[in-house]
Structure formats: structure tokens, C-alpha cells
Amino acid sequence: MKHIVVTTDFSAEAESAFDYAKEIAQLIGKDKCKITLLKVIDEVAPANVTFAFGLSIVDMLEMLHRQTSEKMREIAEKHFADFPVEISVIKPTKPVYAEITEFAKTNNVDLIVISTHGRTGVKHLLLGSVAEQVVRQSPCPVTVVPIKSSNKN
Known part of the structure; x- marks a missing residue:
């Protein structure tokens, strides 16, 4: 196993996966394993919107990408300081789960580590589960990490 991807959506629940990825790499x-911290930007507005201050959707996406990349660097420094880690921020062209699995296919990923938000019932039915779809579509093994008990609602 040479390449582990750990995903984040910047939620507290997503942090549950960080420790598992580090333990596996350890x-x-x-020195034999690379960790990629992956974020798929999923907050995208319609293309015909002009925002305050005259910013176009292209400008907003570029600003969002920069802010996301900065947040990813902060996470890498805080949680992965002792590990060789790469950061990848993806501007989506398809659903989040499809971007994650496509990344795994094109980057020779050996394992995806992803957390679950622990949604059940109607919330799960309406919102779906990125983790569930990644498991179904992934070209490699997936470790789904439950939320830590201190993160549960």
C-alpha cells in the first residue's frame, strides 16, 4: 500500500478519518506511504450568477478554490505534520462521490479513508451518503470511519 487518500468536507465528523489514515500510514x-488529503469543492453556484461587487462565477470559484486550498494547508499542518502529505482540491464537474472515485482511479490510490456523518432515517434518505456511494464505486478498498462519540449530535 503506497497511496492513501483521506477525504474531508471540513466538518468535525470528517476529522475522525484523519487518525485512521495516520495509523495506517504509520x-x-x-517513508513507504504517501497520504493525499482530498477536498472536493461542493459549494457551486449557478453559472449565470453575478455576485456582489461584480464578481462573476469564475471569480467566485477561483476565490473559493484559494480559500479551500489555504484551509487544506492548515489541516495538513495541524493533523499531518509528521507525515508526507499532499493536498488536492478538486473543482467538481460531477457529484462529490464520483470525483473521489475518479481521483482514486487516475492517481493509483490503494486505500480511501472517509468518515461518515452518521445520518440515519429521513436525513440519510434525503441527503444520501457520499461515503456509501464511494464504497459502491471505488476502484480500491475504502475504510469508512464512524464519527467519534464526542462529535455525535
Whole structure:
């Protein structure tokens, strides 16, 4: 196992996956394994919108990408300081789960580590589960990490 991807959506629940990814990398050996911290930008507005201050959708997406990349660097420094970690921020052209699985296919990923928000019932039915779809579509093994008990609502 040479390449582990850990996903985040910047939620507290997503942080549950960080420790698991680090533990697996530690077992393999930090010098033998690469971790990629992956974020798919999923907050995209309609293309025909002009925002305050005259910003176009292109300008807004560029600003969102910069802010997301900065947040990812902060996460990498805070949670993965002792590990070789790469950051990848994807501007989506398809659903989040499809972007994650496509990234895994094109980047020779050996394992995806993803957290679950723990939604059940109607919330799960209406909102779906990115983790569930990643498991169904992934070209490699997926470790789904439950939320830590301190993060549950």
C-alpha cells in the first residue's frame, strides 16, 4: 500500500478519518506511504450568477478554490505534520462521490479513508451518503470511519 487518500468536507465528523489514515500510514511506514488529503469543492453556484461587487462565477470559484486550498494547508499542518502529505482540491464537474472515485482511479490510490456523518432515517434518505456511494464505486478498498462519540449530535 503506497497511496492513501483521506477525504474531508471540513466538518468535525470528517476529522475522525484523519487518525485512521495516520495509523495506517504509520503501520506501513511513513517513508513507504504517501497520504493525499482530498477536498472536493461542493459549494457551486449557478453559472449565470453575478455576485456582489461584480464578481462573476469564475471569480467566485477561483476565490473559493484559494480559500479551500489555504484551509487544506492548515489541516495538513495541524493533523499531518509528521507525515508526507499532499493536498488536492478538486473543482467538481460531477457529484462529490464520483470525483473521489475518479481521483482514486487516475492517481493509483490503494486505500480511501472517509468518515461518515452518521445520518440515519429521513436525513440519510434525503441527503444520501457520499461515503456509501464511494464504497459502491471505488476502484480500491475504502475504510469508512464512524464519527467519534464526542462529535455525535
